[in-house]
């Protein structure tokens with residue numbers, strides 16, 4: 001991603017941070033919750049969320065790791081950080097949540113720092129050629145055998161045609177990438193190419209558009 005693209009992404013998410021839940025959350029929360037369930041987080045684990053948005057998953061992750069675990073988050077947007085900070089404070093779990101604002105990639109964390117990395121509706125925002133770099137960074141910060149959870153807009157199954165909405169969405173992404181910034185991806189293919197073993201794979205639809213819910217495990 002070029003620096004001007006990153007600036008546009010940052011200002012876009014800063015602008016929508018206070019209305020994001022109204023725009024997106026009613027559709028996305030079911031998929032996000034499926035993704036967190038598939039990750040089966042245990043008490044005491046150290047978890048990173050990339051693209052934490054308005055912080056709903058941060059709260060669920062912090063509850064799952066309990067008092068002995070910790071949750072880290074990185075997001076490009078200061079606006080999203082403010083909204084998330086309010087949410088985790090109100091949920092009473094701010095003491096185990098550490099939030100950063102930074103552009104991924106790279107990830108501003110040490111090698112093998114995390115048991116789990118989670119991303120929902122974020123991997124598909126990166127240009128296709130940047131996704132392998134993002135996944136290599138995730139491999140670097142995961143402990144051997146660590147889990148990566150991805151919830152993302154997906155390509156239709158082989159033989160299935162794009163729905164009208166999917167076609168419109170793709171067209172909008174192609175022509176107005178800063179209005180519709182995400183694109184359906186073969187997330188499982190990207191994870192496999194990056195050396196992850198797919199250990200859980202589910203799919204669902206949001207308004208006729210396919211969504212993948214995946215867990216990939218890093219080599220032990």
Ligand SMILES: C[S@@+](CC[C@H](N)C(=O)[O-])C[C@H]1O[C@@H](n2cnc3c(N)ncnc32)[C@H](O)[C@@H]1O
Pocket residue numbers: 009013028032050051052053054074075076077080102103104105119120121122125
């Ligand atoms: C579509 S929202 C999804 C938010 C949240 N994960 C959810 O499921 O509701 C994508 C999030 O990724 C963040 N983001 C976009 N590009 C990023 C980048 N290059 N580095 C870090 N965060 C980024 C945005 O600010 C936004 O909060």
